Structures are given as C-alpha cells and as structure tokens.
Amino acid sequence: MIEHKQPHLSNMELWRQWKEDGILQAKKNLIEQYLPLVEFVTNRLAIGLPKNVSKDDLYSHGIMGLIDAIEKFDYRRGLQFETYASWRIRGSIIDGLRQGDWVPRSIREKAKRIEDAYQKLEQKYMRSVTDKEMSEYLEVSETEFNQMIQDIAVTSVCSIDDPIREEESETRLSLLIDDKAKNPEYKVNKFFLKETLAKAIERLTEKERTVVSLFYFDDLSLSEIAEVMSLSPSRISQLHSKAILRLRGSLNRFKVQLFVDQ
Template structure:
C-alpha cells in the first residue's frame, strides 16, 4: 500500500513546474509518484488474463500519471494521490480497451449476467442463488461459474465510460466539487449510499468479505485468498459476482429515479 502523502510536501517542486515550467521539476514529480502507478496497476490486475503484460499496464499508468501532473492544480489544496489514482486507473482501462482486450462475446455475457441479477433480485427482493441465476440463463451451474470466471476482466471500469451504452453521460460527469453546495448532488449521494448499503447487505457472506477486504482493507487478490483459505481464481469469481450484483442494484435505482421524475 502506498502511504498517503500530502502534495504540500512537494510544494516547491510543484511551483517550479507549474509556475516556471521547469521540466526537471516535472520529471522529479513523475519519479516521486511512480509507486502510485505500481499500486493502482497491481489492484487493476486482479482478474485480468495472464496474457496481458504488466509492463503494458504500467506504461498506460505512467501516461495517466503524466496527464495528472500536467492537469493538477496544486493551489486548490486537494490530495494529488486521489486525483492521480483516478487518472492512472482511467488511462490503464482506456489503453486496454483500445487494444480490444475483451472480446465482444465476453461483454455480452457480462451484460446478460448483470441483467439477470438485476431482474431476479428486483423480483425476489433478496440475494439470488447461483442455481436461480443459472436457471434464468438456462445454463448449468458449472457453466454459470465459468461465465463468471470469463467475465471477471469486465468488472473494472473507467470513469470516462458511459453509464449505459446508449447514453452519452459518463461516470466522470457525476464527479463534482464536494466543496460546492449542491442540494441535488447531496440528495443523489444519500440515495446512492443507501442503495449501495442495501445491495451490500444482500451479498452472500463470502462476497461481502471479499468486497470489504478489497475495497476497505485494500488487500491484494493473493492476500484475500490467503485470509479466506480459497484459491485466487475463486476470490476473483466472488469479486465479479459481487460487482455484478451491485451494478444491478444501481441500475434499478436509476430506473426508479427516472420513473419518479
């Protein structure tokens, strides 16, 4: 884990780069924050096929870091690591997408499974079992488990992606300045947190554990596998299923919001 450091520790270097255009200062910032690229790439690598080179991921990440350094406004008092992490993550995913790393058939499988979770959990108002999902998809449970394994690579996303394929609104458009007073954003944030809390409650115990260890404790895939005494591939599968369930819940929330307006 990369320890959080305030960008104020490098304020003189930021000034040299931003105010004087000193290239050596920019290079110093890049070298200083390279470990952040390794950290983000390491987390993104979970579930990706082995044929995807980590060096390629790091190259995409470095481009994202450079972009972040060029666009970051150090005078706003924001945490650079947080801002850069979004840029690095987005650059890696965009680079993978441009390389056509996920076949269309795999994306179609992911869409079918996500819709299945959305419809069945809306119908039963609870977490549905693998057997129920398999029956809905008209496949065996073993085939369903293989589908989840195949689509594990799609459970990462870019903030520049459309929220829905047929829409132009992106996740990035939902990010706003939290210092600004925006009642509508606060209301949406409240419903989002409430929806996510309910969705997490409906996850299975193992899925909740994986989500907690990955997103809150920030453990790696291998570390979670060791803690839970399961194989890394099983952890990847649990993570994918949890993300698909949560996406389905968020999709239902958006539909309900539009119905109420």
C-alpha cells in the first residue's frame, strides 16, 4: 500500500528514543517517515469532495492526526502503527471538515432523511429494501431518489467514520480496542457492534458489498472500482452512498439500543 523509508522493525529504536528518552529528534524522524501515510489517507478522503475543499487543508489536518497518533501509540504492544495511525489521521481530517462545515445543511438533511428511511424500512422488512420501496416511502420518484443519492455522495465517504456517540471519539469502524482493558461492558458492546456491522453488511446488495469491500478493505479508489466492476464512476459513487446509508441506519439502531440498555 505504502512504502516507507525503513522496515517497521527498524523503527523500534526511534520509538524507544521518543517514548522512553523523550528525544524530540526521534519524534521528528518518525513524523517524517510516516508522512506518506498522511498523503495516502488524504488522497482517499479527497475522492468525491467538492472542488472548494483544499487538499492542502486536508493534508494539514492529517499531519495533526499523525502527530497525535505518534504521541499516543504504545510501540511495546507490537501492534502495526500504520493501522492505528490511519484512523487517527482520518479522524483528524474529518474533524477539520466538520469544523469547516463544507456540506450545505440541505444536503445533510437529505442524507439524514434517507438514512432514517433505510433504518425504518429495513427494520420493518428485515432485509435490504429496494429503490422502489425507498422512493414510495419518501414519496418521490425513483429518478428523484437516485438524484438525492447522487447529491449526498460527497458526504458518504466520511460518514462511516462518525463516532458511535456524538460525545466520544471512537469511530464505528476503528474498533482499535485495547485488549488489555478489563472493562467487560466495553468488550460486550464491542462484540455486539461487530455483530451488528457484519449483519448490516450481509443485507447490502451484492454490488454494494463489493464496493464496500474494494474501497475499505482493498484500498481501491472509486475510479479504480469503476474499472473493476465495469460501471461508471457516478454509479459506483451511488452504490457506495447507498451502502453507507444502510450501514448507518443499522449502526444507529445499535446506538439506540446501547442507550436503552444503560
């Protein structure tokens, strides 16, 4: 995915110097070494964003996320820093986007309306609902529904990284849980969150599952997925948006259940 200047194991001395001796030069070297990771995450998140969103701004937010990751990472646990840092970088960029409020309120309201519709209908029918059923529920034509999906496509790349609860920083897909933690309630919630997400993915259409898999697990861009699936980039964008809205609906039900049980 990304080539670094040195293999992962060769970084151990830098990590030791920074974490145990507090040598700032070691921290600086780590930041410089992992800057390509910031560029990679920035390029992925920039897909589909409006032209008025500066990639330089995204990159700056990403660097702050990288620094935060380097400050909080525990190298002694033997975990892969790239995985941990990617979510920190992504979260920092998304926080920056939220602060800039780059998405019009009308688009946010439209996305929320569709998300709620997916949540209610799929809970009612216990299956993936069709565009026709969604259109009838929303009282719009299928053409209008597809246009609504297209309009909110620019918001869905980030939506899967929304926090599980608004006041917390843990994201729906991060799940980078400290296995040494002894809080049983947290582990139970983690288990049911994974189970809920797995079931939600199973309810996606075959094409939607393919897009989600290629984008989030195989690190392909939307344009690359379009080539693989022999579809237009706009169609891939629509499939991605629908998948994310379905997943958000399912995960929101999980969030509501958490509050009910507490």
